[in-house]
Amino acid sequence: MVNYSERHLDRTFAALTDRTRRAILARLEREHSASVTELAKPFAIKLPAVMKHLDVLDEAGLITRSKSGRVVTVRLSPEAMKEAMDWLRRYERFWSSSLDRLAAYAERKEDEARKKAR
Amino acid sequence: MTSLTLVRRIRARPSIVFEALTTPDGIAQWWGPDDGPVLLAETDVRVGGRFQVRFRMLDGSEHESSGEYLEVVASKRLVMSWQWTSGGEPDEHDELSRVEIDLKPIDAGTEITFTHARLKTEDSRSSHERGWAGALDKLARRFSSERLADGRAEDLIGEHAK
Numbered sequence: 543m544v545n546y547s548e549r550h551l552d553r554t555f556a557a558l559t560d561r562t563r564r565a566i567l568a569r570l571e572r573e574h575s576a577s578v579t580e581l582a583k584p585f586a587i588k589l590p591a592v593m594k595h596l597d598v599l600d601e602a603g604l605i606t607r608s609k610s611g612r613v614v615t616v617r618l619s620p621e622a623m624k625e626a627m628d629w630l631r632r633y634e635r636f637w638s639s640s641l642d643r644l645a646a647y648a649e650r651k652e653d654e655a656r657k658k659a660r
Numbered sequence: 661m662t663s664l665t666l667v668r669r670i671r672a673r674p675s676i677v678f679e680a681l682t683t684p685d686g687i688a689q690w691w692g693p694d695d696g697p698v699l700l701a702e703t704d705v706r707v708g709g710r711f712q713v714r715f716r717m718l719d720g721s722e723h724e725s726s727g728e729y730l731e732v733v734a735s736k737r738l739v740m741s742w743q744w745t746s747g748g749e750p751d752e753h754d755e756l757s758r759v760e761i762d763l764k765p766i767d768a769g770t771e772i773t774f775t776h777a778r779l780k781t782e783d784s785r786s787s788h789e790r791g792w793a794g795a796l797d798k799l800a801r802r803f804s805s806e807r808l809a810d811g812r813a814e815d816l817i818g819e820h821a822k
Contacts (some may be wrong), residue, residue, distance in 0.1 A: 555738075560725035596700040629778065630664055632792075633664050633776050634664055634666075635693055636693040637664065637666055637774060637776060638666060639692075639693050639694065640690050640691055640692060640693065641668050641690075641772070641774060642668055643689065644670075644677075644680055644681070644689075644690040645668055645670045645671075646690075647680055647686065647690050648670050648672035648676050648677045648680045648770075649670060649671045649672050649769075651672060651676045651679075651680065651767065652671060652672035652673060652676050655673075655676065
């Protein structure tokens with residue numbers, strides 16, 4: 543069984559592997575929100591291609607889109623990134639603390655071994 | 661795939677560090693996120709052998725992880741699969757991850773490079789092969805650090821993609 547949260551995270555990481563999609567996210571981070579037309583401007587690709595990238599980011603939960611009249615506004619949705627960061631943070635805490643004690647223990651053993659050798 | 665890499669320098673020779681990493685007596689001294697006790701440690705240190713470690717945290721919760729040794733090179737390298745079998749993170753109970761440990765002899769003792777990698781689906785693995793850069797690297801770099809033996813802490817190693 544693969545739970546919802548796990549599948550969701552897979553999609554998030556997959557969505558981040560594309561240069562254009564990362565550039566879109568970086569821009570949204572700076573500008574908070576932008577229209578689809580504005581987002582497409584810096585790229586040498588056509589609007590439909592940009593729309594496809596936005597679909598992938600949307601499915602991964604990284605952005606939200608809202609429509610007002612003819613303008614579609616895109617915003618960053620930080621929850622998906624947060625989940626990935628939580629994983630790293632959790633294991634950073636676990637292993638960093640464990641390795642501190644591992645080092646202290648090994649250094650004690652090293653001191654003992656050197657005393658014996660004298 | 662995302663992974664966490666920690667590098668530490670330890671003032672002890674690699675054989676002593678390796679023993680601390682692999683023997684039940686050694687593991688009992690350090691395993692776990694806080695100073696709570698290790699309740700059970702079993703290791704069968706050979707390729708295909710398994711380990712099982714149960715610990716109690718200071719908040720009273722008990723957690724158990726287990727896995728299989730995938731590579732064993734005495735005093736040099738240890739690779740094992742990792743899974744929570746009790747307690748741990750409820751989200752991750754069916755998730756298998758991978759721990760890779762490399763020991764390098766240095767003048768002061770041992771440099772240990774410790775990597776915990778989250779294994780991904782075939783889908784994201786193939787997209788991973790096209791290369792990671794940018795956002796995710798930056799994200800992971802924040803979580804890696806090197807703590808030198810004399811206690812100075814420095815940020816050093818970033819996302820470690822293989």
